[in-house]
Amino acid sequence: MIVQWNQQLHSKQLKLPRKRNINHGVPMHYGQSNNIMYWNFFFKERTKAMINEETLLILAKIIDDYNALPEPKYRNANLDVLKRDYELLMQMKEFLKGDIQYAHIINALSQTINKMTPRNDNGWRSVTERGINKAIPPVVRKKKQVNQFPFEWIDKKSGETCFINNGYWGARNYMVMDIIGYYLLLKEGKDLLPKEPAPIFSDMNSIAVRESNISGNNITSSNQSSMNDQDIKRVEQTRYWVQFDDREFRKSMSLDMSSNEIRDLLLETSRVEFKLVFPVRMWNGKKAKEQTYNMNLFSRLFEFGYVDRDTRSDGVVQSRQYYISFNTTLGELFAHNLLSKSYDWLDNRFYSLPYNAQVFYRRFLVHNDYMSIPLKVETIIEGLNLQDKNITNLTGTIETNILKPLIEQGLIDSYEKDTEGLYGLKFTIKRSKKENPKENHLAVTGDAGSVKEGCRVCKERMQGL
DNA sequence: ATGGGCTCCACTGTGCTGAT
DNA sequence: ATCAGCACAGTGGAGCCCAT
Secondary structure, X not given: OHHHHHHHHHOOOOOOOOHHHOOOOOOHHHHOOOOHHHHHHHHHHHHHHHHHHHHHHHHHHHHHHHHHOOOOHHHHOOHHHHHHHHHHHHHOHHHHOOOHHHHHHHHHHHHHHHHXXXXXXXXXXXXXXXXHHHHOOOEOOOOOOOOOOOEEEEOOOOOOEEEEEOOOEOHHHHHHHHHHHHHHHHHHOOOOOOOOOOOOOOOXXXXXXXXXXXXXXXXOOOOOOEOOHHHHHHHHOOOOEEEEEHHHHHHHHOOXXXXXXXXXXXXXXXXXXXXXXXXXXXXXXXXXXXXXXXXXXXXXXXXXXXXXXXXXXXXXXXXEEEEEEOOOHHHHHHHHHHHOOOEEEEEHHHHHOOHHHHHHHHHHHOOOOOOEEEEEHHHHHHHHOOOOOOHHHHHHHHHHHHHHHHHHOOOOOEEEEEOOOOOOOEEXXXXXXXXXXXXXXXXXXXXXXXXXEOOHHHHHHHOOO
16 A cells, blocks of 8 residues: 555655546446536545545554554664655645644654664764763762762772762763863864873872862852853953854754753753862873872862853844853863873764763773773662662663663674673673774874874864854 | 744653562 | 563654744
8 A cells, every 4th residue: 555655656646536546436327427517526525535544544554563663663663664654654744734643653753763864973073081081970860869969979999088069960961071171172272182282280289289279269150150241351361261152062062952951051060069089190201190189179170151142032042152161170180181181082973872871981981992891780880870779670771771872883892791700790891993093084193092183174163163 | 044942742761660 | 580561851853933
């Protein structure tokens, strides 16, 4: 039936009857009538009714087929079939406009098709700073359970207690740090990534001194984030700051967020306060070595403000200019690590992965290039701050929502599940060698991606920043 | 015409419960 | 322990609205 329908569509005969139907079921005495008007009327009505009937049948079949797919649908559907069905539905539009069922199936199909269609790489590469990925665990909103703030945990190596206060921390917040970190690097490098490391701190002691100094001139950063000229001047006088607008931010993350959503995300990210054991890359003569700094005081990652740029006459803000200053303890450590080349690369498709897949990659994989990585389930639970008490469901979640999407995206090759190990359930992640970064548009060398030279794409991107 | 914001709602990710 | 089923919140596409 569907094939016939298709043929009709392609011959643009949607509004005309199929020939074999013309006389079908027409009583003789009608046929004898010479009343052309009557014939036309009969003809049209009948055609419309029949097409409607057939349309509804096809609609029902598509809906049935779709509902029959096991979940998650995007991993069990055939993309070509979905596309064909979607095409059919689009052609039926004029007959079914306003039909609730029709609207739902269109929405469902288009979402699943979109999810199944591989992201094309728009060429955007972002850096991701190592300290953030290593030191900050995700703290997610839980429904019934009221989160205890500050969230705290013990750092294994140092035995120090770490804290996160005043908000949650998840995949989107890590993403913000990637993007603004990249902006900072490009700004410092005059539209190119800096060629030579330019550390801010020379040793642990200089950090401690700076930390106590910064805490002295705190905290004028009010909750008022909308800025006036004076506020902007104040930001521009700080040592490390960046500015950008919605358009640039959307391009960097390859996600479609409204200006309000972007502002709220930045605002929430800037308000979270940390007291951490933070990895700091120190250049000891010629060699870079990672040490950890035990923070004495709570710090935010950056100070944030914005100016409304384009406001529609009905009050809707369509574009904002954002200002970010890294003039906090953690902000300067972040800037220090970036300028000391303690970062890794991500491409824009990364931010479309399920949240936990993103966080998993950050916590366990991005900062090394081991080809085989054994991880106990307890380690994964701890690293991702997973909540599910039901171990069966939890391991299922790890496989379907984290490891399989990572394989699909090509970030890992495979994994092995070992239930009989000495230490209980264990996953072993398998990777071939890290994708050669020289294939990227940037010429990259070294473990942390020291950039030999910038490129045209980068320059173009940074215009207007 | 264009394009951002808003609403609606399907789908996913996660956690919980109860049966086996 | 394992599994299915349910609940619920977060995410994002379609389509509409509205201003430019």
